[in-house]
Amino acid sequence: MGEREFAEVLRAAIQARGLGLERIRERLLVQGVSVSMATLSYWQSGRSRPERRDSLAAVALLEEVLEVPAGYLSASLGPPRPRGRWLSTVPDRPDVAAYWPRPGAVEAAVREVDIRWDERLTRISQHDRVFIGADRGERSYHSRQVLRAEAAGPDRWVVIMHLDEHDRPLPDIWPLRHCSLGRTVRRPEDGLLVAELLFDRPLRKGETVITEHELVNVAPYPPATNYERKFRLPVREFVLEVCFDPDMLPAACTAFSQLDEGAEQARAVDVAPEVHDVVLNFGPGRHGFRWSWE
Incomplete structure (x- = not known):
């Protein structure tokens, strides 16, 4: 059976x-x-x-x-x-929508793009920089990642972005380095943006690629009280920076992690114009910051 x-x-x-x-x-x-x-x-x-x-x-x-x-x-x-190296070191790989608040909406959106290469790419490094304006709104985030192909053929990476406020416009996505924009699914009623970032060419087995892209919000900016990255598969290094306007700093800030089905771990961090955290060999799970303004 x-x-x-x-x-x-x-x-x-x-x-x-x-x-x-x-x-x-x-x-x-x-x-x-x-x-x-x-x-x-x-x-x-x-x-x-x-x-x-x-x-x-x-x-x-x-x-x-x-x-x-x-x-x-x-x-x-x-x-x-059956398990191979490209299947990652995680026997129970969570579903693509496992860590999202409305899994059904995410699953419907990703059916319109090509995610077949996802499990054939090892996440070596992910570095996110999030920029918060003086109006306490999320202006943009910049993402740099290093991926390694565990089989020949991967030619894209799929970005999934969710806005909690469905009445705010979805951001624009801009490929910056070693990628171009492929199919894009915009579902403002669900606060979802799903986009393919196409590599310059398909990767050979064992080859690495460095990509950078940016998501830029438009006014009215979504209110910013948290940011987290969800990892369905492990990442060797995740660096997260949140950059606040020096004239509008939050009252308190917390870093948090949740590994797979485990309990959330949280700790207070010193408030500053730029806060960052680094986790190694992390996932599956989610990691991020949350903050309060009052």
């Missing part, structure tokens, strides 16, 4: 038990296991399956919650999926 069989067995067990995913998640938490709603949803839909050690441990407790015999769910998993 394999991934589809596991999903079918899990769905049947959930239906027979009559519990919603939130109730299941709460009961797992009581037993000290944290599994997100998105992960449970992906498991029962067949989009992903448990393979990591902690995920398999969660399945054993899930069998208790659903009141099925021990080994009933795990027996349907079958052998691990």
